[in-house]
Amino acid sequence: MSEASSPAAQFARDGFVYIPQLLSPAEMDELSANLERVVREVVPTLSKAEAMFEDYSDPTSLKQIAHLDAHDPYFADLMRNPRIVAIAEELLQDRVVAQNIGYFRKPPGRGKPTPAHQDGYYFCLLPNEALTIWIAFDDVDEENGALYYVAGSHLKGVQPHGASHVLGFSQGLTGDKSSELGQEVLCRVRRGDCLIHHSLTIHAAGGNMSSRERRAIGLVFYASRAKVDPELKRQYKESLSRQQQQLGVA
Numbered sequence: 001m002s003e004a005s006s007p008a009a010q011f012a013r014d015g016f017v018y019i020p021q022l023l024s025p026a027e028m029d030e031l032s033a034n035l036e037r038v039v040r041e042v043v044p045t046l047s048k049a050e051a052m053f054e055d056y057s058d059p060t061s062l063k064q065i066a067h068l069d070a071h072d073p074y075f076a077d078l079m080r081n082p083r084i085v086a087i088a089e090e091l092l093q094d095r096v097v098a099q100n101i102g103y104f105r106k107p108p109g110r111g112k113p114t115p116a117h118q119d120g121y122y123f124c125l126l127p128n129e130a131l132t133i134w135i136a137f138d139d140v141d142e143e144n145g146a147l148y149y150v151a152g153s154h155l156k157g158v159q160p161h162g163a164s165h166v167l168g169f170s171q172g173l174t175g176d177k178s179s180e181l182g183q184e185v186l187c188r189v190r191r192g193d194c195l196i197h198h199s200l201t202i203h204a205a206g207g208n209m210s211s212r213e214r215r216a217i218g219l220v221f222y223a224s225r226a227k228v229d230p231e232l233k234r235q236y237k238e239s240l241s242r243q244q245q246q247l248g249v250a
């Protein structure tokens with residue numbers, strides 16, 4: 001592979017990179033079995049803010065789990081997987097600090113879109129150097145909630161965000177500046193593929209009105225050189241807790 005097309009070069013240029021079949025079918029089967037176990041056994045013990053539903057009266061409408069790694073040792077171990085950590089270190093050109101794993105599901109027929117955002121707005125880092133490794137459990141395309149990235153937007157800094165009032169994604173980009181900041185790229189993936197995005201890369205996802213599943217996990221790593229800015233974090237948390245109260249999940 002030439003330097004220009006190496007994953008690190010693509011990540012530096014576009015702010016995201018696609019790695020097909022990061023996990024083998026056997027690894028995905030193991031991951032799926034553990035996810036199903038967590039959904040069955042752990043989710044019922046979690047708070048409304050930790051396990052989020054499109055409709056809290058319907059257990060089949062699970063849409064998100066925050067901090068999977070904090071709730072289950074299998075997922076805590078996954079964050080230490082040497083192959084995954086090595087990829088994160090290569091792309092961020094630094095040692096990394098594992099943060100958390102989120103589960104992102106768009107239930108068939110009713111999964112809502114993900115608002116355009118930069119993860120870095122939530123992370124509040126200086127410098128804002130982190131990434132998310134997003135691993136698909138299902139084939140995903142524009143009908144069941146594919147991710148879109150704005151290529152190159154990670155080079156333009158943190159953009160203004162405001163309260164989105166979307167459960168699980170409290171902050172969204174204000175205004176429609178995405179076209180000024182780079183070209184939007186739709187990323188279709190297969191089960192076992194992964195997409196890795198920089199913390200400043202603008203991304204969004206469609207809803208899922210199809211009859212197919214759309215499940216993914218996102219593993220977040222911060223570069224060692226990135227430090228949380230306490231004042232930015234305080235403002236973010238205030239907005240989050242105001243919205244959680246309005247949405248009745250506090």
Ligand SMILES: O=C(O)CCC(=O)C(=O)O
Pocket residue numbers: 104114119132134203204205216218
């Ligand atoms: O899966 C999604 O819809 C959104 C995921 C996301 O925003 C992320 O992993 O940073």
